[in-house]
Amino acid sequence: MHLVNVLAGRNFREGSGGPFAAAVFDLESGELVSAGVNLVLSSQLSSMHAEVVALSLAQTRLASWDLSTRPHQLVVNWRPCAMCYGASIWSGVRDLVIAGAGAVVEQITGFNEGPMREDWREQAEARGMSVTEGIGYDDAIAVFQDYADSGAEVYNPRRG
Ligand SMILES: [Zn+2]
Numbered sequence: 448m449h450l451v452n453v454l455a456g457r458n459f460r461e462g463s464g465g466p467f468a469a470a471v472f473d474l475e476s477g478e479l480v481s482a483g484v485n486l487v488l489s490s491q492l493s494s495m496h497a498e499v500v501a502l503s504l505a506q507t508r509l510a511s512w513d514l515s516t517r518p519h520q521l522v523v524n525w526r527p528c529a530m531c532y533g534a535s536i537w538s539g540v541r542d543l544v545i546a547g548a549g550a551v552v553e554q555i556t557g558f559n560e561g562p563m564r565e566d567w568r569e570q571a572e573a574r575g576m577s578v579t580e581g582i583g584y585d586d587a588i589a590v591f592q593d594y595a596d597s598g599a600e601v602y603n604p605r606r607g
Pocket residue numbers: 496497498527528529530531532
């Protein structure tokens with residue numbers, strides 16, 4: 448998670464996108480398979496969230512759309528948004544590790560995380576993806592606060 452929080456902080460300072468990063472690890476070897484950051488601004492593609500980038504790079508590297516053939520872990524600096532939640536399930540990752548969840552990130556940064564189900568954890572676990580929350584929480588919050596203090600662009604559609 449330390450790597451993910453560092454990448455998230457660097458990402459918005461570089462102007463690539465929002466303060467979000469993700470990484471995929473092979474749970475058996477501990478190897479870092481891929482890392483991704485939010486590339487919405489630099490790519491002008493609304494779906495280029497960190498989770499989608501990291502999962503796509505892992506699948507490309509492994510030449511497989513199915514990350515469940517070996518146990519893989521997705522580490523993200525906050526709970527995935529509505530889109531990335533679906534992408535995480537479809538990828539086949541067995542383990543999701545997040546710094547935190549809930550509206551605090553929306554309150555700090557102004558980003559909209561979409562219409563998440565109240566029972567998203569139970570739905571994930573019912574599909575074979577365990578969820579661990581609270582890893583690197585303080586560092587994640589510090590990155591979001593730095594982002595908010597920087598005055599960087601928040602790029603939700605239909606705002607204002
Ligand atoms: Zn997302």
